[in-house]
Amino acid sequence: MAKIKHIGLVVLGLTLGLAGCTKDAPIKIDKTETVELPMTDYNLVTPMVRSEGELPVWKIPNLPESAEAYYGPDSYHIIAQVQDENAVPPSHARAAGGALTWIFTDDGKHQWAANDRGQDGCSYIMPDGKRILYTSTRDNMDMPVGNWSSEADYPQGAELYMADIDGKNVKRLTNNKVYDAEIAISPDGSKIVFTRQIDGMLDLWMMNGDGTGEQQISFTEDWQEGAPFFLPDNKTITMRAWKRKNPDEKPSRKMTLMTVFTVDTDTKIITPITDDAWMNWAPYPTPDGKHYVFVRPLKDNPRNWEVFLGKIAGGEPVRLTFNDSFDGFPSVSPDGRKMLFTRSTGERFMSDLYTHVMDISSLNVGPTQQ
Secondary structure: OEEEEOOOOEEEOOOOOOOOOOOOOOEEEOOOOEEEEOOOOOOOOOOEOOOOOOOOEEEOOOOOOEEEEEEOOOOOEEEEEEEOOOOOOOOOOOOOOOEEEEEEEOOOOOEEEOOOOOOEEEEEEOOOOOEEEEEEOOOOOOOOOOOOOOOOOOOOOOEEEEEEOOOOOOEEOOOOOOEEEEEEEOOOOOEEEEEEEEOOEEEEEEEEOOOOOOEEOOOOOOEEEEEEEEOOOOOEEEEEEEEOOOOOOOOOOOOOOEEEEEEEOOOOOEEEOOOOOOEOEEEEEOOOOOEEEEEEEEOOEEEEEEEEEEEOOOOOOEEOOOOOOEEEEEEEOOOOOEEEEEEEOOOOOOOOEEEEEEEOHHHOOOOOOO
């Protein structure tokens, strides 16, 4: 347990008890009391260097196939899309889908489903640790299932929801029967950002932290934007985008070239970070506001996708994973000490996907002390 001493009188709303998702009443703490917060139980997981060049890694135990995992504010609880028998199955064998939103801890000690129907996409734990945001087709199960991995077939019934962390008290945030997904929230909880697809065009949208005040923040006709995440300043986001394809163009197996950008949500100014005419995918900013983790295929082996650490200011990135397969969907804990990522453990590309944790404490990308 991490022990934190408090000076003065504060109120800490502990939503998650040590036994899982039990709810505790707010605890009043005086200046002499010490609070114990839950943290990774290293009796259950053992970080190991599994490949030369990598930092220590462990696979989260007791968890089905999963992807797109993000830490909550305690850097212990995680939200992700987990393969679930209650989910609507994928539209075909090669399509992405069949997942629902789960909450679990990075040592595998606790886990529960936050939704029980439809199929879910991206999700996020809100900064108060009490509520979650997620994407789901739960109210549009009569619409085509779609494919989360194909921009030409994204689930058009995907809507955005807010709920308590145990999945109760669900509040629907959007109601338009288009693709709304790729949701995240600013560190201070004031702004929610997401991707919306209208007539095939992907753009970034934003709303207030309570779901009001929806507005569009990108207006590009030739780029397909998505995967927005806030930097610590609560106004700048990272995103990735690729050039929009001609709707009449035949499907191709060629690699989709992607660029990482920053977006100032106040001025709407979009600035490219990468400029190498390659696939730079799934960027996620680090808590220091100076770096980001992202994915790129190796240029000498494009079927080997690895995670890299880049600088917001630009420069040559540092490779973090060394696995002869697919590593993707990286994200960093709020304390900057751990990185979540999805690793393919099967024989086929992107098969048998499981969530792993890397100890990146030595990279010093945690919150900057003011």
